[in-house]
Amino acid sequence: MPIIVNLDVMLAKRKISLTELSEMVNITTVNLSILKNNKAKAIRFSTLDAICKALSCQPGDILEYIEDESGTG
Amino acid sequence: MKKAGFPTARALSAFVNTFFIISIIVFLLSVIAIVYSSITYPNWENIIIYLLFLTAFFIALITMIKLRQIIRTILEGEPFTLENVHNFRTIGILSLAIGAINFIFTLVSIIKDRQLVIFGLGEGGIILNIGLFLFIFFGLFALVLAEIFKLSYQIKEENKLTI
Numbered sequence: 001m002p003i004i005v006n007l008d009v010m011l012a013k014r015k016i017s018l019t020e021l022s023e024m025v026n027i028t029t030v031n032l033s034i035l036k037n038n039k040a041k042a043i044r045f046s047t048l049d050a051i052c053k054a055l056s057c058q059p060g061d062i063l064e065y066i067e068d069e070s071g072t073g
Numbered sequence: 074m075k076k077a078g079f080p081t082a083r084a085l086s087a088f089v090n091t092f093f094i095i096s097i098i099v100f101l102l103s104v105i106a107i108v109y110s111s112i113t114y115p116n117w118e119n120i121i122i123y124l125l126f127l128t129a130f131f132i133a134l135i136t137m138i139k140l141r142q143i144i145r146t147i148l149e150g151e152p153f154t155l156e157n158v159h160n161f162r163t164i165g166i167l168s169l170a171i172g173a174i175n176f177i178f179t180l181v182s183i184i185k186d187r188q189l190v191i192f193g194l195g196e197g198g199i200i201l202n203i204g205l206f207l208f209i210f211f212g213l214f215a216l217v218l219a220e221i222f223k224l225s226y227q228i229k230e231e232n233k234l235t236i
Binding site: 040 | 231234235236
């Protein structure tokens with residue numbers, strides 16, 4: 001996938017653990033881990049909204065697009 | 074998902090279970106009757122027909138076991154699994170097999186009586202011999218359902234990975 005989730009970077013910057021974030025955004029740690037480890041296939045706007053609010057950052061701080069060499073995702 | 078509220082599924086489950094138990098009793102009684110009559114009046118032609126009948130009945134019982142498995146997953150709230158896709162596919166193929174056995178029956182009756190009655194008025198009243206089409210139709214129906222369940226499974230998996 002050419003879209004990369006940099007949730008762990010942002011968590012380290014804000015010095016917040018995954019468990020704390022899961023309590024703040026009301027999403028289970030299991031699901032947050034899926035997101036953090038780039039296993040997720042999609043992300044809801046409501047989730048993105050909650051995470052950005054909790055970490056007081058922009059979606060661009062969490063998500064990153066990397067040019068795929070093979071052409072297809 | 075809630076486990077308490079599936080009233081129609083529960084009613085369906087009770088109905089299928091009752092029907093399954095009745096079918097098993099009828100099956101065992103037919104086995105006893107067939108064994109008895111085969112020993113008393115040995116006749117190859119009849120025994121072959123009896124065996125075909127028992128095979129068809131047995132296949133129908135397996136179909137019902139599969140149906141009960143599917144209903145159990147519905148009651149558990151997780152019906153869209155690959156297992157159920159296989160269950161529906163098995164039901165479809167087995168139903169087509171019963172249709173094939175039914176076809177053999179019909180062929181035998183055509184050879185014996187030199188005529189095929191699908192519908193009409195006979196000596197015993199109205200004849201409606203639609204079983205031949207019914208099983209094939211039902212088999213195809215179950216195969217289509219299997220494909221639908223496969224798609225549902227893929228959608229469910231994607232939904233699961235949407236955070």
